[in-house]
Amino acid sequence: xxxxxxxxxxxxxxxxxxxxxxxxxxxxxxxxxxxxxxxxxxxxxxxxxxxxxxxxxxxxxxxxxxxxxxxxxxxxxxxxxxxxxxxxxxxxxxxxxxxxxxxxxxxxxxxxxxxxxxxxxxxxxxxxxxxxxxxxxxxxxxxxxxxxxxxxxxxxxxxxxxxxxxxxxxxxxxxxxxxxxxxxxxxxxxxxxxxxxxxxxxxxxxxxxxxxxxxxxxxxxxxxxxxxxxxxxxxxxxxxxxxxxxxxxxxxxxxxxxxxxxxxxxxxxxxxxxxxxxxxxxxxxxxxxxxxxxxxxxxxxxxxxxxxxxxxxxxxxxxxxxxxxxxxxxxxxxxxxxxxxxxxxxxxxxxxxxxxxxxxxxxxxxxxxxxxxxxxxxxxxxxxxxxxxxxxxxxxxxxxxxxxxxxxxxxxxxxxxxxxxxxxxxxxxxxxxxxxxxxxxxx
Numbered sequence: 001x002x003x004x005x006x007x008x009x010x011x012x013x014x015x016x017x018x019x020x021x022x023x024x025x026x027x028x029x030x031x032x033x034x035x036x037x038x039x040x041x042x043x044x045x046x047x048x049x050x051x052x053x054x055x056x057x058x059x060x061x062x063x064x065x066x067x068x069x070x071x072x073x074x075x076x077x078x079x080x081x082x083x084x085x086x087x088x089x090x091x092x093x094x095x096x097x098x099x100x101x102x103x104x105x106x107x108x109x110x111x112x113x114x115x116x117x118x119x120x121x122x123x124x125x126x127x128x129x130x131x132x133x134x135x136x137x138x139x140x141x142x143x144x145x146x147x148x149x150x151x152x153x154x155x156x157x158x159x160x161x162x163x164x165x166x167x168x169x170x171x172x173x174x175x176x177x178x179x180x181x182x183x184x185x186x187x188x189x190x191x192x193x194x195x196x197x198x199x200x201x202x203x204x205x206x207x208x209x210x211x212x213x214x215x216x217x218x219x220x221x222x223x224x225x226x227x228x229x230x231x232x233x234x235x236x237x238x239x240x241x242x243x244x245x246x247x248x249x250x251x252x253x254x255x256x257x258x259x260x261x262x263x264x265x266x267x268x269x270x271x272x273x274x275x276x277x278x279x280x281x282x283x284x285x286x287x288x289x290x291x292x293x294x295x296x297x298x299x300x301x302x303x304x305x306x307x308x309x310x311x312x313x314x315x316x317x318x319x320x321x322x323x324x325x326x327x328x329x330x331x332x333x334x335x336x337x338x339x340x341x342x343x344x345x346x347x348x349x350x351x352x353x354x355x356x357x358x359x360x361x362x363x364x365x366x367x368x369x370x371x372x373x374x375x376x377x378x379x380x381x382x383x384x385x386x387x388x389x390x391x392x393x394x395x396x397x398x399x400x401x402x403x404x405x406x407x408x409x410x411x412x413x414x415x416x417x418x419x420x421x422x423x424x425x426x427x428x429x430x431x432x433x434x435x436x437x438x439x440x441x442x443x
Contacts, residue, residue: 019046022416022423024395033415035427036397039245040210040360040414041274044317044326050266051275054316058309067306074311081318082282085252089261091285094298095278099242099268100134101277103204104236107138107265108300110202113236113287116294122201122235126160126191130402132212133204133240133266142204145212146405160195162187164209165218167374168353168364169403181222189229202236202263203229207254210243213402214362214410215355217249223258236263236287242279243360246270247321247417250331250358251436257357263287273317276310295353326417333419334358340428350439359417364402365409365435374407382409384438407436411435 002012014026022045024032034042044051065072068417079093094109096102107125114122127133136271140149141156144164149156162182163170171180192200203226204223209216230237238374239262244254248270251257255265264287268279291298304310321327338361345351345363352366365381367373375381383396389396411431415423 005192011111021045021047022419025389030354030393032393032395033423033426035413035415035431036270036395037416038274038395038415039269039397040412041269043247043270043417044273044275045416045418048273048275048317050320051273051316054312055275055309056229058312059076062308063303064308066303067301072306072311074308074315075306078143078311078315078318079431082280083313084328085318086265086282089284090265090282091288093284094281094283095311095359096268096280096302097304097307097310098134098279098329099240099266100136100139101302101305102242102266102268102281103133103139103142103240104136105281106266107204108289109281109283109298110238110264111234112299112353113290114201116290119198119327122127124158124160124195124199125201126162126188126203126235128164129161130164130166130212130405131204131206131209131240133206134242142167143212145401147401160191164213164216165222166209166213166216167219168216168355171219175285177219178221179362181219182225185222186227188226189233192229192233192235197233197235200233200235202238204238204240206240206242206244207258208244208249208357208360210360211397211399214399214412215244215357215360215414216362217355217357218258220278220397223255223260224394227422228258230263235423238262238264238266240266242266243414244320244357247327247330248358248360248414250327250334252321252327252355268370271317272310272314273319276307276313277304278307278310278314285316295373308399321417327418330358330417332377333359333421333424337361337415337424337427340424341431343429344432348435350435359413359415359419361413363411363431364437365411368389374403375409377401381438382411385409385411385434386439388437389431389434392430392434394427394434396431396434 026110040120131144133139133143216256245267265282272278342354353364384402397412
């Protein structure tokens, strides 16, 4: 008998009992190379002693103190570390327990910012189609993941959505990357002018699109154009780096590679590496100043925000990434993994695209490489890939519906920052076998 309400009520998953480095181990003793870090979470892998010791040490001192009464030393230290790591692009850090909570906090804070500054008519957010910002109602509303939104649509607030920057499918023949980026970025301004820029609070986007599209980076210049549009119309830019941030793309913050700074940044998964539930919303000086100089109180909160043990774990994770120079390894092994996958699937008739940055890589599967035609959704190719990979001791993150919420299959890879060349070879070999077996089974 199992009393756990699992994600899929029809499936009893294997029981994980241990982890060593890049591998997870189930109750039967099977080992799985965690090539997706769960959901791009386990950036240091499993069983990292420095992080575990930091959690134990904090538990010995202080496990919990409600933030209505106290701050804590780990929260203060982690906030200072993050602000300094951003070169003081941000003024304050609001800690939560995960990515969805971080996005919710950003949305509420953005609305309150305009109330504090005397623009109460601003009530609308703009997001992107085929994006994902979390499963709470506000985060789900600004996201554009059609499959996740569908059954809850009557409960969601009204949000405008523009096109993603998805060059593999949407760039026109003969159109340069720069021209394509300007074209899709300009949809933001067109939408602003249509709905009235005085009504818009913020534009919300993933810096590198995660699971919904499969590690899709923007073309050069795209985000600079968006930043310019936001500034010209006085709206905020909120970037979601829950999945792509904290070193995943090779720099601590993914926005660094775009040459811009957002007004608010949401981080989570790689912040604590899965050792404790934690997320954060990083807030610019002007936003904090509006609250501090206005009502003085952010009308929001959660019981476990700023949790001392979570902050202690995250600080140990971040110190490890810095002290062991793991961002260098992300770039080296990420480049090696992407190159190896590109070479392995160079002539594969059903692999349309290999893309990504650092150790954040997507593989798009297609029915026909030449036409980019997708498999029929009923085949559920992505689910077959997941099962075949697990059967071979490999964990990856396949998803369907990447093209329009219904069609399209892709695989997301986000292995720990500690992997080496042997792990790269194992990922490529096992994934190739899994894809072959999945396509044979599905088709």
